[in-house]
Amino acid sequence: MSPPRVRFAPSPTGYLHVGGARTALFNWLFARHTGGTLVLRIEDTDRERSTEAHTRVILEGLSWLGIQWDEGPFFQGEYGRQHKADAERLVAEGKAYRCFCTRDELEAQRREAESAGRVFRYDGRCSLLTAEEVERRRAAGDASTIRFRVTDDEIAWEDAVHGRISFQGRDLDDFVILRSDDSAIYNMAVVSDDIAMDITHVLRGDDHISNTPKQIALYRALGHQPPVFAHVPMILGPDGKKLSKRHGATAVGDYQDQGILAPAMRNFLALLGWSPGGDREIIPEDEMIRLFTLEGIQKKAAVFDGSKLEWMNGEYLSALPADQLVGPVRRRLEQIGVSDNGRDLRPLIDSVKARSRTILQVAERVAVRLDPSRSELDEKGQALIRKMGPAFASNLLLAADALEPLRNGAWTADRLLACLKDLAESNGLKLGDAMQPIRVALTGSTVSEPVNELLAVVGPERSLARIRDVARRTAGEPPAA
RNA sequence: GGCGCUAUCGUCUAGGGGACUAGGACGGGGCCCUCUCAAGGCCCAAACACGGGUUCGAAUCCCGUUAGCGCUACCA
Numbered sequence: 001m002s003p004p005r006v007r008f009a010p011s012p013t014g015y016l017h018v019g020g021a022r023t024a025l026f027n028w029l030f031a032r033h034t035g036g037t038l039v040l041r042i043e044d045t046d047r048e049r050s051t052e053a054h055t056r057v058i059l060e061g062l063s064w065l066g067i068q069w070d071e072g073p074f075f076q077g078e079y080g081r082q083h084k085a086d087a088e089r090l091v092a093e094g095k096a097y098r099c100f101c102t103r104d105e106l107e108a109q110r111r112e113a114e115s116a117g118r119v120f121r122y123d124g125r126c127s128l129l130t131a132e133e134v135e136r137r138r139a140a141g142d143a144s145t146i147r148f149r150v151t152d153d154e155i156a157w158e159d160a161v162h163g164r165i166s167f168q169g170r171d172l173d174d175f176v177i178l179r180s181d182d183s184a185i186y187n188m189a190v191v192s193d194d195i196a197m198d199i200t201h202v203l204r205g206d207d208h209i210s211n212t213p214k215q216i217a218l219y220r221a222l223g224h225q226p227p228v229f230a231h232v233p234m235i236l237g238p239d240g241k242k243l244s245k246r247h248g249a250t251a252v253g254d255y256q257d258q259g260i261l262a263p264a265m266r267n268f269l270a271l272l273g274w275s276p277g278g279d280r281e282i283i284p285e286d287e288m289i290r291l292f293t294l295e296g297i298q299k300k301a302a303v304f305d306g307s308k309l310e311w312m313n314g315e316y317l318s319a320l321p322a323d324q325l326v327g328p329v330r331r332r333l334e335q336i337g338v339s340d341n342g343r344d345l346r347p348l349i350d351s352v353k354a355r356s357r358t359i360l361q362v363a364e365r366v367a368v369r370l371d372p373s374r375s376e377l378d379e380k381g382q383a384l385i386r387k388m389g390p391a392f393a394s395n396l397l398l399a400a401d402a403l404e405p406l407r408n409g410a411w412t413a414d415r416l417l418a419c420l421k422d423l424a425e426s427n428g429l430k431l432g433d434a435m436q437p438i439r440v441a442l443t444g445s446t447v448s449e450p451v452n453e454l455l456a457v458v459g460p461e462r463s464l465a466r467i468r469d470v471a472r473r474t475a476g477e478p479p480a481a
Numbered sequence: 482g483g484c485g486c487u488a489u490c491g492u493c494u495a496g497g498g499g500a501c502u503a504g505g506a507c508g509g510g511g512c513c514c515u516c517u518c519a520a521g522g523c524c525c526a527a528a529c530a531c532g533g534g535u536u537c538g539a540a541u542c543c544c545g546u547u548a549g550c551g552c553u554a555c556c557a
Contacts, residue, residue: 009557010557011556011557013556013557043557045556045557046556046557048556049556049557099555102555103554103555106554106555110554114482117482118482118483119482119483119484119553120553121483121553143555145555162486162487165485165486166485167484167485168484171483171484171485172484173553175554176554176555177555178555179555180555181555183555185554185555185556185557186556186557187557189557190557205551206486206487206550206551207550207551207552208551208552208557209485209486209551209552210484210485210486210551210552210553211552211557213485231486233486233487234550234551236550238491238492240549240550241549241550242550242551268493271493271494271506272493273493275493275494275495277494277495277496278495278504278505279494279495279504279505279506280505280506281493281505281506281507298493298494299486299487299488300486300487300488301486301487301549301550301551302492302493302494303491303492303493304492304493305491305492305493305507305508307492307507307508308492308493308506308507308508309507310507311506311507311508312507314519318519318520354519354520355518355519355520356519380517417516420516421516424516430516431516432515432516432517433516434516435516435517436516436517438516439516439517439518445517445518446517446518447517447518447519448517448518449517449518449519450515450516450517450518451516451517452516
């Protein structure tokens with residue numbers, strides 16, 4: 001059997017949605033796993049809503065996620081002649097027919113059916129037209145569409161994720177395949193293109209299940225073997241409804257902006273609706289490709305859980321060498337207007353990345369270490385100052401004096417720790433009472449890397465200046481109640 | 482309404498008739514470690530939608546019910 005050919009076919013009517021991104025990811029994983037080919041096709045036949053900007057954003061999103069396509073991008077809009085030719089061929093073979101019903105007439109029929117409590121299905125009246133009548137009306141310039149003639153047989157297929165799915169032909173009506181302006185309707189265009197591109201496996205959202213019988217009927221009418229269909233489940237918001245704008249971030253670009261790492265996003269998305277079996281959570285790209293199978297795809301829709309994404313991102317962040325974080329962190333620093341003064345950011349990144357979950361957090365914390373005066377006192381920091389009372393400022397001053405001698409050349413994490421321990425001991429302080437005020441002074445918060453390491457990355461000048469500054473400004477605090 | 486799909490902890494999932502006292506992960510809670518936090522270690526709470534079958538035996542197979550979702554355009 002020749003290697004599979006799959007495709008990802010987004011319409012450029014919006015940004016790259018996480019659902020679309022996951023569909024693309026599954027196609028890519030399948031292609032890589034099987035040694036097949038991934039074709040990218042932009043379905044831009046909806047002229048009203050498609051834009052080049054959207055196309056570009058979608059392509060960038062895919063690239064960011066590390067999804068490379070092997071062929072394309074092709075633009076469906078360029079294949080209009082083929083779509084039309086296929087539709088007309090079906091008419092010539094009697095498998096489709098010209099329909100002269102206008103939208104208004106159709107609308108009236110629909111309303112009538114509904115008020116009678118019936119389901120509206122096109123009754124096929126135009127299929128009764130004689131060849132002469134059709135010719136006469138076309139010659140007269142009457143607009144017409146082409147409708148596909150659906151037979152009553154059962155249409156079934158073995159879906160790679162759902163198993164056997166079947167529809168009855170009589171539940172379908174004769175659907176339009178070519179508009180009166182000669183452009184193809186989605187189902188026609190897709191089938192025509194998938195045939196032309198030799199697509200062997202169609203992996204797409206399961207909201208397309210009800211399109212599938214129509215498409216299979218078209219394949220058969222066109223004399224082609226339908227591909228294997230694999231309908232992947234939808235992604236839902238926390239309320240169980242289809243994920244949409246009102247659930248917050250839904251575009252992959254949003255996550256990129258929030259400081260999510262591409263490998264984390266990819267890992268998270270892969271596990272939404274697919275499982276290699278067993279307990280795997282963090283799965284590197286090559287493993288993922290090796291383990292990916294259609295059988296591992298879930299039937300059930302999955303809820304997008306942002307907190308798990310963040311956790312996973314934190315895992316990737318901690319594991320990533322600081323080297324690879326310098327670029328993104330520097331970009332973010334520029335965005336928030338912080339200069340790195342030409343400093344090597346790696347030690348700073350190393351000291352904060354284990355405690356961070358996004359690049360944004362890393363950058364924020366690096367910024368504070370670059371310039372402690374940027375820190376903002378948070379609630380816990382305020383609570384500590386209240387609790388310690390005058391001791392907060394006086395311990396700070398004590399520390400500054402003790403640390404002063406290390407200023408020239410001895411400002412290392414080891415020496416700083418030893419010095420702080422001595423300080424606590426000789427003044428009868430608990431280690432925490434010596435350390436915490438420094439932490440708060442430098443970061444505004446009671447949470448950070450070990451204080452000696454913090455001091456080391458901030459450096460002697462800024463540390464000492466900041467400690468004394470904060471000591472001076474808090475010296476007037478009232479004693480604890 | 483019609484047609485279709487789906488149903489295991491709050492969430493993502495493991496599970497393919499006995500290995501199930503239903504496992505893991507996120508999130509939540511507790512303890513240990515500890516200058517704080519994170520990490521790490523240990524522990525706790527938390528699920529097979531319901532009802533019928535089939536079977537010696539059912540989370541697993543079948544049927545029904547219920548619920549959720551999708552589609553039902555000269556949109557894609």
